[in-house]
Amino acid sequence: MLDSNIKQQLDTYLKNIINPIEITVSTNGTAKAEELLDLARDITSLNEKISLSVDETPTGRAPLMAIGPKGEKARVQFAGIPMGHEFTSLVLALLQAGGHPAKESAETIEQAKSLSNKLNFEIYISLTCQNCPEVVQALNLFAVLNPNVTTTMIDGALFQDEVNERNIMAVPSVYLNGELFGQGRMSLDEILNKVDTGASDKQAAALSEKAPYDVLVVGGGPAGASAAIYSARKGIRTGVVADRFGGQVADTMAIENFISVKETEGPKLVANLEQHVLDYDVDLMKTQKAVRIEKNELIEVELENGAVLKSKSVILATGARWREMNVPGENEYKGKGVAYCPHCDGPLFKGKKTAVIGGGNSGIEAAIDLAGIVEHVTVLEFGDQLRADDVLVKKAESLSNVTIIKEAMTTEVIGDGQRVIGLKYTDRKSGESHLVDVAGIFVQIGLVPNSEFLKDSLELTDRGEIVIDNRGQTSMPGVFAAGDVTTQAYKQIIISMGAGATAALGAFDHLIRS
Structure with missing residues (x-):
């Protein structure tokens, strides 16, 4: 064996x-x-x-x-x-x-x-x-x-x-x-x-009693981990509060563009990140979600359980999440045929018909992976061209059980009350509506920044990204930001790590000057 x-x-x-x-x-x-x-x-x-x-x-x-x-x-x-x-x-x-x-x-x-x-x-x-x-x-x-x-x-x-x-x-x-x-x-x-x-109340009381930090990092993805390490190495009191340590990386199967590491997997990288953070004197508070930030004498970060953490500076690195289609039936059939992780849920659709929404790298990679498991994959791309790398497109086009439809706008998820049985889309060129019989729909259309709790506190773009300068400074003095939640170009692990380091150095410079 x-x-x-x-x-x-x-x-x-x-x-x-x-x-x-x-x-x-x-x-x-x-x-x-x-x-x-x-x-x-x-x-x-x-x-x-x-x-x-x-x-x-x-x-x-x-x-x-x-x-x-x-x-x-x-x-x-x-x-x-x-x-x-x-x-x-x-x-x-x-x-x-x-x-x-x-x-x-x-x-x-x-x-x-x-x-x-x-x-x-x-x-x-x-x-x-x-x-x-x-x-x-x-x-x-x-x-x-x-x-x-x-x-x-x-x-x-x-x-x-x-x-x-x-x-x-x-x-x-x-x-x-x-x-x-x-x-x-x-x-x-x-x-x-x-x-x-009763656990939540006990945790809230304990968290609220913590002494103020010099730097409080909100978020535990690559940007947050990098910011925490760079801050702790300066010898200042550093805390990390994270809803889920690792963020999107924990859901990533194959990582092959992390310089000096030929290939790895998301969960393995996350474990290494966490261990690296804990090698320093960092107060790591997991399973805690921030819901408000406010600047008073110190900067206050309120958590979902009611606890309030205080810090002289804050680095926001809350990352992003999968973008949803926002069409009728999507919420109703989440986990009942509507899925966002082909690696996780693909085997449950063995021998069945599926659809992938999105023609970028994630969408075409999903279609290629699913093709080896399911009966058929239909890829729906909103634009008139696929956005995936040419090598991926050629591979997908060579598969006999993959159909790619461009200029297709998904309009509705169809179910029988228990599970997905199909989806509707409109041909953007002709205006005609079509029904595709599928048991599973894998949504791969990009990311949404996790910044809703900041809309009344910081300057955000119309897409919800935190506006930062070249040092990671936001519109609130003493509050910095890094990673996929910001206006930083290109959402990549290695870029987010660099941005976390930049924000930490920016926060340290702010502390010594103020």
């Missing part, structure tokens, strides 16, 4: 297991069950502290791998074969079940241990989803820490009957005690705050 190189790496990791653990594999005689059993045998062969048992007459899901401390009922399960992006989830589950300490903060661990409710989580994933592992790993750790919690990763491609029964059309989809809990990327802190009533 595992090649020699992976076995060698895994053997190194498994040496960190402290206490004996047991793997139980539930089989049903299928080829996938045998594959999962082979994987379990490979793992147990590497470490004498890991034992294996086989259940050949399971009453529940199969194939399934359960992992837990020896002699205890396993609370972490994998329904399917945890390879691809989920292999790391498997490795961490083995280590944590074996007593290897988690890297979460002491406060997060204590909060997870303190909850007394019975919580059974089911996470539907696809093995190509780069957002899914964070959720799986968070819930696995939750289950390891708290005996009242159980969690099961479910490969949607392998358990299609469940996917259809629950009408799951986006991953990760998390169910708690049989009811939909949430969709999309979630950290352990976010999950805990959602199940722990």
Whole structure:
């Protein structure tokens, strides 16, 4: 099952297991069950502290791998074969079940241990989803820490009957005690705050008591991380408040234009960014969203939970989000056929007809990726020319199951009340309306800056971008900005990092002069 190189790496990791653990594999005689059993045998062969048992007459899901401390009922399960992006989830589950300490903060661990409710989580994933592992790993750790919690990763491609029964059309989809809990990327802190009533008030009180910062960075993407590092290196009190550390980069599959790094993946880059920030004396406050900024004696940033943070200077790096079509039916069918991440949700549409909205690089790359999974892809481009790189266009045009339609304005998402069944578009040249039968619509039409909370405080362009000068200074003295939320040209990771450094140096210059 595992090649020699992976076995060698895994053997190194498994040496960190402290206490004996047991793997139980539930089989049903299928080829996938045998594959999962082979994987379990490979793992147990590497470490004498890991034992294996086989259940050949399971009453529940199969194939399934359960992992837990020896002699205890396993609370972490994998329904399917945890390879691809989920292999790391498997490795961490083995280590944590074996007593290897988690890297979460002491406060997060204590909060997870303190909850007394019975919580059974089911996470539907696809093995190509780069957002899914964070959720799986968070819930696995939750289950390891708290005996009242159980969690099961479910490969949607392998358990299609469940996917259809629950009408799951986006991953990760998390169910708690049989009811939909949430969709999309979630950290352990976010999950805990959602199940722990009263957590928000306690956090708000604690945050409001923090001493003022010299520099407070709002946002945790590449621009925010760079700004925090440059600020902290100046020896000044630095804080970072972020709704989600990593921002859009965490949702990016392949990164091949980050200078000096030939190729990497978004989640890996985000993990490295966070570790680099934490190498310095930076107060990192995650899962906190800014809703207001105001300049008084100090600059005040109010958070969604009511807390108010104060600072002598502020760097805004709130980034951007996927632009929506804003047509009838889009909001109604989000997660029910309308999607924004082809890598995550594409496998759920295997053998079905799909559409991609947008003919830029993201749209054409999505069409190429989907073509290998789905029955057919229809690309709708508003303009009369595709905006993607020529090499991508030629590749898409060479695929027999990809149709490209230009000068097409999407006008409506059509559904049956449960899921997407088609879309309407208008031919901008002839004015004629057309209906395309599709099960999935992947929207790839650019970004919208996350600046709504600033519209009454700072100068913004008509597109919502924060207006900055060449030092990152905004229209409010002491407030700087960087990255995709600003008027900075070209929205690229490496450019945002440089802009974050510029804003940090600009903020430091402001502090020493004032």
